[in-house]
Amino acid sequence: DLTVPNLSYRTGPYGANGNQYADGFNDYFTLLNERDGGIGGQKILTPECETAYNTEKGVECYESTKGNNALVYNPFSTGITYQLIPKVAADGIPMVTPGYGRTSAKDGSVFQWVFNPPANYWDGASVIVKHLLDVNGGDLNGKTIALVYHNSAFGKEPIRTLEELSKKHGFTLSQIPVDPPGQEQKSQWLQIRREKPDYVILYGWGVMNQAAIQEAANIRYPMENLIGIWWAGGEVDVEPAGAAANGYKSATFNGVGMDYPFYGDLKTHVLDTGKASGGGAHVGKAMYSRGMYAALIIAEGIKKAQELAGTPEITAAQMRDGLEALEITEARMTELGLPGFGQPFQLSCQNHGGSGMGMIQQWDASAKQWKLITDFIQPDEDVLQPLIQADAQAFAAENSIQPRCN
Amino acid sequence: MEQLLYASEVLVNGLMAGVMYSLVALGFVLIFKASGVFNYAQGVLALFAALTLVGIQQGQVPFAHLINAMTGAHLSSFGWTVPSLLAILLTALVMVGLAILIETLVLKHLVGQEPIIMFMATIGLAYFLEGLGDIMWGADVKTLDVGLPQGISDTAEAWTAALTGYGFFIDRLDIWATVIAALLVAALVAFSQYTKQGRAMRAVADDHQAALSVGISLRFIWVMVWSIAGFVALVAGIMWGTKSGVQFSLSLIALKALPVLMLGGFTSIPGAIVGGLIIGVGEKLFEFYIGPMVGGATESWFAYVLALIFLVFRPQGLFGERIIERV
Amino acid sequence: MDLRHITLRFGGVTAIKDISFDIREGEIRAIIGPNGAGKSSMMNVMSGFYVPQEGEVWFRGAKRPPMRPYQVARQGLARTFQNIALFDGMSVLDNIMTGRLTMMKSSLLEQALWWGRAEAEETRHREQVEKIIDFLEIQNIRKTPVGRLPYGLKKRVELARALAAEPKLLMLDEPMAGMNVEEKEDMSRFILDVNDEFGTTIALIEHDMGVVMDLSDRVVVMDYGRKIGDGTPDEVRNNQEVIDAYLGVAHD
Amino acid sequence: MLYREAGDFKTSYRDDSQTFPLKLDRMGYWVTLAVAFGVIPFVITDYWANAVLVPFLIYAIAALGLNILVGFGGQVSLGTGGFMAVGAYATYKLTTTFPEISLLIHILLAGGITAAVGVFFGLPSLRIKGFYLAVATLAAQFFLVWLFNKVPWFYNYSASGQITAPERTFLGYVISGPATSAPAKYLVCLAFAVGLAWVARNLTRGTAGRKWMAIRDMDIAAEIIGVNPLTAKMSAFAVSSFFIGVAGALLFSIYLGAAEASETFGINKSFLVLFMVIIGGLGSIFGSFAGAAFLVVLPVFLKNVLVGAFGWPTDLAAHVELMIVGALIVFFLIVEPHGLAQLWRLTKEKLRLWPFPH
Amino acid sequence: MLDAVATAPVTPARAGEALLEVNNIEVIYNHVILVLKGVSLSVPKGSITALLGGNGAGKTTTLKAVSNLLKSERGEVTKGAITYRGENVTDLDPAALVKKGVIQVMEGRHCFEHLTVEENLLTGAYTRTDGAAAVRRDLEMVYEYFPRLKERRKSQAGYTSGGEQQMCAMGRALMSRPETILLDEPSMGLAPQLVEQIFQIVKKVNEGEGVTFLLAEQNTNVALRYAHYGYILESGRVVMDGEAAALRENPDVKEFYLGMAEEGRKSFRDVRSYRRRKRWLA
């Protein structure tokens, strides 16, 4: 058997999101175990450990699970990721952080053990700006964009990128921090009401999203001009505002809804047999889908690693090699029953981050559904790549890491 | 001129935000007045009340998750919805029941202990209720709708626009909050100053032993006060829950209420309101004028610093009872 | 100590109205008066806790500038309190040791490392304190937390704490309240011994007329903030105003 | 009558004021130390170090510090998280600016810096008392965290605002950074904890401790008998913050290896440490350790039992865990409001009397 | 125990049936400190019974055991029973006991600091149900007893002098129109005139309204002058009891509690540390 610890959080301020994500993650592996007998004949175990989104508990979870031949980690928290980056390097266990964590970990030559496919925070920012360019016929000159962000490592991530992009495209960027937890955002939204920015980008998490969307509705800010990062794109974020949230947009790096053949299998093998994590209450929700997608990436990585190692019983080091050789194609996604659900990407020793593409989804309040309104959008690598490199170099210098891959 | 108008808009909204803080602060004041206990669990009480309200309203099966996990059943909902008013009443009853439980299981055994011990006990209680609320009603974000309107008030906007040329933003929910807060405060002040029970409540806060010795039943007073505090928590929970959904973070609004309390005085009901207004206005104006210079998000600490400065001049808060120092 | 024209007001209440009297080196000076007369307030003025609105306090021939109470204590004034003000969480020994705080000189760092002056000083003062403990006959409760002691013993510990400071002027606020005769006798003896052996000047507030008349050299009588009598016990005892305001008819 | 004091006579005041007046206690103490230094380092695993012992020792230091302030000085503070952050960021700035100087010295210096900050935020305590002060110290908590979040200089302008502990060695052993071995982490923390506990003990049995306790028990009377409230309170804040600063420094540099102000040093830290102090016993050094042990070990233990042994879903387990911890806190307060230390003391008193009931 | 008891004239109060009876109780604080070692007493209806004894003898503890206030001090009655009107009240909660008509005035003037004097008095009437008018009447009565309180009625009790607080506590107890008052050291810290006055009031209330008193006192002199019967407590045991008048004549009581030597009252100046052994400890 292979062990993929699931460092989840189902309690605390972000428990509502963590719940869905963890269920998706578990269910995907349950399906593989039930339907295919695991991967390469090996069952995948996903022992859960509650972190409550708390870094210290995260470390405790990591320490308590790593002894049991843990193959790979997905801590689902930027804070915990930062804690674990040095630790996984020391212990030689890979860590996969899809859509969160440290952006510059994309540079595999420095971050040997960390992977963040298929997209990272900076990709997200760039994809959103690209979308705005599209909406505006390719021109954002003279426009103003406000960034409302969670005043933490996560929320501050896109600032550098957006500053670069504003130089490039000639829009004005105004930064509006919100301290977590962020139930009370009156001043921020009054400021927006006065300044009337053309667009507002939301890098929020937890209750901050719900409050922001409600406040935006309160000041009658046009919902379609409010665009969140993918972590501000769950049902839980929009539902409290009810009909007022109609038209709100967010980025996403995976498909939404249940219109995929995959769910048929899930129903027969997992839901109907009563093996669903958390009773199957969240199947098809945005965060559930994302947890499932994270599991998919890891599962594919395992498969690849088994191929390379020539044995189904792989080690963590072999897992890393598998991830570095991972390639997920359009065809493979179709094969998995999830056509178009995720973007095709290929990792390498150098590139631990994939293609970084994202789509834009929009909330339909009457149908209570997210609708995809764009195809995958390619982020602006010209802007991002140098930034990533600079940050990775700095990290390498600080920690005397010798870049590899050459 | 425009700056000034903006500033007054911020000011008005600050006042309103302050009222929302006060709603939470009131619960603290009541319990402090009655027992000298700083009830850390007040925020969680608000969360618990709001969760229960939503649960009752939407006909959720309590402990569904636990039962499902233990027995493999698939319970979730009774399939009915209860009208808002009835649901609020039922929730109030639940809060009374909770008060009785808290009294018999916790407070009764801690008569005469130092305030800090009681404070700790309320923290333990907060933990317990947090876990209980989650187990009972689930950890999801829930939508709370009891029919309170939300969003910009057109009348206020039109009216201010006609007057000044700039339409102010005033949230309808805030207007409601103000009205409700005013009623609550009036009722509570009357209760604590002019009724026998109110007097007994203050007596208990001063000296448990002496109160016992004149035949005041601590148990009754505590049940009563915790019930009222539970009701106030329910009101606060409704307001804040309507604003941003019912979920764990609701309990953290307690942190916004603390500076209000400090400034107004732990023992003063009107203080909770005045403190709220000052804090609301202060932090919004500070964020408006100074925030941009220092990078914003000053609201997390400004209220505390403001209250601290006030306290240095009046150690018992604006309206708090004077701290009697004699030898 | 010389108090000149002291007036003290609290909001609307005038607790002390233009009172002057002096305390001579080495005497026992009693202050008596009905409840609420302002005796304790007077003592608070002397120890610097209340600052009078008017009037001057002279100590050992010099006018006392405005001072915080702890500075007053360092001048050699020590006192006990009407509503016992012991440190409940500490043992009797520690309570008495606090009386000597003003004489402790070792620095925080020395204490942290229990090094240099810290340890020697501790032992030296401990010896002094043990003498006082022996003197007041409280050896057996040395290590008991004072919170648990009965009232009378607390009073005695309080006296010990004040004595430990080796004061020049010792002020006692109702040292015998809540004691029975036997204990009052003990207490009287302690007060007299302190006065005799160390030559300590004593200011005494007490309601037990027997004690006051027997012990004190001179008596001040206060009534609602005013001074209505001042003189030897005998003079005071026979002062009609004092009898009307305070003593009432004697029963014993 | 196994445990007794009869026959254990003291012939000097010096003997009488030692830490463990009873011989049996003294022996227990030396045995504990011997095991802690001589046995555990050889058997410790990563899990035990990282999940239990290292956090226990670090929190014990913080609890000691807070106990000095709350338990001895009577000043309730909820700024612990913020002060720990000062210790952590000070260490980070010092060790990245002067990498050639030993990290251990930096940690002590960080304690000193925290002491200064603590004194500054302690000044209001001269006017403000009780719960007002407690809430007022939250100003320090929130302001400091905001500051470390907002001013890039503190985190050396890193993109995410995180600070990461660089690798540092002591006597050739790596003591900080990802490559640190479990025994090294443990020993560094143990040495600090034991040393600081000794200092705390010295301070609290001497003049400084008496001043603090006098202020705690009755501040007015203390002032009247000659305690200068300014120096007494400020020294309590300084010493307490020093301890807490060191704890923060260790938490960051030895234990976690990376930190972010609002995440790692949030208000929950302040509450957690206060719990430890109260559950352990106000005004007790042993209590600080007991409280820290209780609150570090209990959740880990519960989790292992509920999830590991009973196989409950983690979310249920987490919720039940919250309920159990909450209920236990209340339960302990009811059984013995003066904490685990008092419980221990009472047990000893009973043992002394044993087999007689009174 | 002493023949003085047997020969003393029986006062009317003594003849009344026992209202309150304490039977061989033992009290332990904090699970370890044994304070009362089998105390028994009986308080007849309509009497004034004094509980005398030195510091730490256990007077306060006895009173608290009766009024059930021990629990909040971590003390408990581990043996024996307390009956009131023949009913066992050992485990009643204090409020219920007040409803039965037993109220305690605590030692050390526990007033509600932040309430005004008048509010303090009104809390005394908390358990009463006979209407606001009656309460007002009694308030006036209390003010009549203690005119000083009337002057200070609007000030917070925390700012009144020691004596004023004692009056306030007494007045508060009277406000509940009790049947029995447990009075703990009412004379402590009061001016002689006031002590006399308070005891006068005790007497008046006792005779006029038939209220029963159990009072703990250090001031043996006054106590025995007003009380009908007395118990002397030492180290948690009753060492002597008897009619007040008889106790006053007992040579030991005279010496140790009244401060009289054979030749009359001694001056405090002349007492020396010589101590005669108490006969009952022999």
Ligand SMILES: Nc1ncnc2c1ncn2[C@@H]1O[C@H](COP(=O)(O)OP(=O)(O)OP(=O)(O)O)[C@@H](O)[C@H]1O
């Ligand atoms: N801090 C204060 N604030 C307001 N009033 C005060 C204060 N201290 C004392 N008083 C008032 O001043 C008057 C004198 O009080 P003080 O305590 O000096 O009386 P006393 O002579 O000591 O009486 P007793 O013998 O009863 O102790 C009292 O009426 C009291 O209420």
Ligand SMILES: Nc1ncnc2c1ncn2[C@@H]1O[C@H](COP(=O)(O)OP(=O)(O)OP(=O)(O)O)[C@@H](O)[C@H]1O
């Ligand atoms: N809460 C307590 N915890 C422990 N011991 C106590 C407590 N209260 C009283 N005691 C002890 O019980 C004994 C009797 O005390 P009590 O107060 O009943 O005496 P008392 O006769 O009223 O004395 P006093 O005249 O001084 O008031 C004393 O030795 C005291 O130390």
Ligand SMILES: [Mg+2]
């Ligand atoms: Mg006085």
Ligand SMILES: [Mg+2]
């Ligand atoms: Mg007593």
